[in-house]
Amino acid sequence: MQSNVTKNDVRKPKPDAPGADTESVWVLYRRLLTYARPLWLAFMLSFIGFAIYGFGQALSAKWLEMVVDTVQANQYDQRWFLALAVLGIFLVRGVGAFVGNYCIAYVGREVIHTLRTDVFERLLKLPSYYYTRNSSGELLAKLTYNVEQVTGAVTNALKTLFREGLTVVGLLGYMLYLNWKLTLIFIAAGPLIALVVSVAAKRMRRLSRHIQQSVGDITESASESIKGYQVVRIFGGEDAEKERFRQASLQNKRQYMKLVVTQSLNTPIIQLLVALALAALLFLAMHPDVMGTLTTGGFVAFLTAAGMITKPLRQLTNVISIVQKGVAASESLFEVLDEPAEKDLGTRQVERIGDIEFRHLGFTYPGTDKQVLQDVCLTLPRGKTVALVGRSGSGKSTLASLLPRFNDGWCGELLLNGEPLQAFSLDSLRDQIALVNQNVVLFNGTIAENIAYGRMAGASEADILAAAEAAHVTEFVNKMPDGINTLVGEDGVMLSGGQRQRIAIARAILKDAPILILDEATSALDTESERHIQEALEGVMRGRTTLVIAHRLSTIEKADMIVVMEEGRILEQGSHAELLAHQGAYSRFHTLQADTGMLP
Template sequence: MAGPAGRMMAGGGPDQRSMDFKGSGKRLLAQFRPERYTMYAMIAAVMLSVGLSVVGPKILGHATDLIFAGIVGRDMPAGATKAEVLAQMRANGDGDQADMLSGMDFTPGEGIDFGAVGETLLFALTVFLIAGALMAVATRLVNRAVNMTVYRMREDLQAKLSRLPLSYFDKRQRGEVLSRATNDIDNIGQTLQQTMGQLVNSLLTIVGVLVMMFWISPLLALVALITVPLSFFVAKKVGKRSQPHFVQQWKSTGKVNAHVEEMYTGHNLVKVFGRQEESAQQFAEQNEALYQASFQAQFNSGAMQPLMFFISNLNYVLVAVVGGLRVASGALSIGDVQAFIQYSRQFSMPLTQVASMANLVQSGVASAERIFELLDADEQSADPRPAERPEVLRGEVSFEDVSFRYEEDKPLIEDLSLTVEPGHTVAIVGPTGAGKTTLVNLLLRFYDVTGGRITLDGIDIAKMTRDELRAGIGMVLQDTWLFGGTIAENIAYGAPKDVTRDEIEDAARAAHADRFIRTLPDGYDTVIDDEGTGVSAGEKQLITIARAFLSDPVILVLDEATSSVDTRTEVLIQKAMARLAHGRTSFVIAHRLSTIRDADTILVMENGSIVEQGTHDALLAAGGAYARLYKAQFAEAVVEVE
């Protein structure tokens, strides 16, 4: 069903470039700059917490030595010294046992000093409690920093969307853009929440544990470090295989969202033309692509943790064997080996955690790149500073040798000149694709001209701010747009904030919408959703016309504004428009020529050029393009379409 253009909009073009993990990761971290003091405080809290946690096993090892020394010492003759006891053991042929006990600090004849053991354990408990409290503080700080950073990214994204030109959205599916603004931002937030604090904690733990390990036994520390290069090798290989799949996963997510959004908003057409099976098939294909990308990403990154556990256990076995030999030789005490085994676990655990976080980090950076790609998109040209504006806004519009093209090699409008006097109504007619709506888009600066200029009351609109320009223009489109809220709020959307209910109702009466609104259950306070559920297409159009009337514009633009109303309502709206258009410059785009008979000037456009202009009667008498269009509609003439 999707042609080349559809596939491009669904995710082609710039989205297909390879993932710049390092660059995007650095740029994501740079987003934390405004929160640097919070991050400094978080790192300080984590450092203190990790420092205390790292000291804990050494304290517990000392408690183990006290207990073991008491067990060994109580069975030995009182009054003898440690050296005398060891010498006697060697004399009796127990040299191995003597070597092992030489590393113990025991007193012959004395049992376990429970007071010292209790004090040591209480000290260890206090250390761990303070470490836990500091980690709780660090967690709160990192949560604040992450939430504020994601908050600013959402603001930047919203501001960027408002600065993007209309051409950006014309070339992309709405669902794909929405996926970036919702799914990708949420994924970044979740990734940072789950990894930022833990990553700092893990890295500092690795450093602290290494210091303690070398302090206890440099030999055992070197043994424990044997597996580190293997861990980094495994992490690098698995990460390299996983990253492209995470990039594809989020691209596929955008495609699925775009398809679902399109099929949902156009579900009536899908059913009318019997395209349910094709739509379901296309969804199934995109869903399968998302499944495959997600499965491959999670499978490859999921292999990280079991591999790291295996390496951790290998490390544990090496430390236990070598540590046992050191205890047997008297070079280390049992408490030191116990502490070292705990340190080896503490050393392996953060390595495993860092490796297991790789899939989250890769997924988050993949989403970040999609956000940065949108933030880096070309914006519409900036408003001039200082800007110009007419002293008095009268509504005189002039097109001077205007040229425009959507694509560089396909000209649409060439050397078009036109002057519209204030208060005049100009109707624009012509076949589809003639450039009628484009003319209005250029006036509103949705697109900028590629040649010539457009002036408003003698001022080049390119030298005005867009807000200043559009504030004097009211527009009613063929495609109605409503938002979730009351009908009164929808009508008041384009009006000043202090608009009164009476003014809203006056605008509705002028647009002949008051009658049907009062038949609704809650009248003007009836709540409708963004689809306008509960009101017909024609009634929605009346609401948007009332909105334009309430804004009291100097220039009124009506793009097929009566296409969805019945003939009787159309006549009423024409009369209302004639009354409201008095003193205003009006541009009316219409296919139904009955709506523009009273226009001061009728422009007939073909292929981006004005081929005829004049009044209704004059153009009929000329017998040209307008006369042919008129006869085709009202005389049922047979028109040959080339």
């Protein structure tokens, strides 16, 4: 069932627009890290591994001090110890690096797996209007590109933060041990480095958001063009689609290059500040008051440690870029997770199906002002068939979508068995409803799997074949090499429109629910197929409360009651004969379309 609301009507503000989320980077990042809390053991092992690695780096500088002092003192008998020491240092560093890398990668992938599945599960629970304001391309980009950006923030950023951060701590600790005065001179450059990093971080987060939006635009453009390739080609839309995709890709390239410029400037500026600190360090180190009792080996080791610290510092500045990308990505994912799910406050189970009543019901799609349904008063008698007739946009599909509560928030009353529909749990209510709509949805599996879908997956092959026979699916399935086990392809691309619709009807027949909604269920069938399907539908509709939206006279004329709608209101209702005798809107429709067999 299609809604009458468009994406533009309720488009959410972009992240930079007024009203966008203003949570700080660290609030978002801490929330992201809560996903790592159950993995604290692997997290701690990673920390210990990188601590060992950082300790090994400091030992390397100490080893160099010992070598220089040994050579200067002509103590060559120490060569065995020094040779074995360097092997031990590299062994320790290697073990620490392996443990740290493996454990943090495990934590990262577990976090991403959990986050991705949480987002997908939330998408399955969101109300219908959420999908009208977010394109499928945007949602797919969140589950693919954005999640991978989060991977960097959780895995690469933490690995660099631990490994390089602990290396810096180890080297600084050793430098303080050698000469605290020289170390303080080196540390003096810290505030300037922090300022540069802070300015660059804000810009990188903003640019990362724009890149994610552009990826969503690219995915949306490609997805629509690929799915609608026949329309694109027959109506000569290739140039327009190429230009739309080119513009989306160009925007992505521009935003990415802006990010590259920021990253590329950030690193050399940090390196220049470190070089200034090293230059000041080397100049002042020659002063006797500063040099103090430092040995030649200690002086060389100090300069070596100061030089070794520049690489991890440079790596740490890259962490900001990775974190900003991940935070911007997690922001979009948390928006999905924070989106309110379908309201399911009902506690009662549907034990029987009685009359369904609409009492002075009105409905407006969220984010819009136009009232789609106005003062609708209608009763669907138990076991009877009610047909909705009216021009496109008259509110027929919207009215039908309220029964399974695909849309909530109506005013007035919608009652089942005399009780508010909201009193029943969604699962219990939807278990009583079967749906066949115009836009048939098939999944990439076999015909049998598509008929016995969801909770019907345990149905026997005999039951599946019986439903297929009733829906005249066997007429074309028997001609296929694999029969009922034939793969249908993505969205049933291997089948014709009529074949896909028959499978959807077989699915509804197999469910055997007491309420049946047919929204243009025979629109894709030729006249011969329709005749057979109509016979099958008459059988499955018998004894069920059925709501039919159709344009074919053959479907409508046999309904127990026909309801004519216009601009969200009911103009008239009654049987086919009563409405013809009334000489109103239905009679005019009938006269105009008698030759074609179709109503507007």
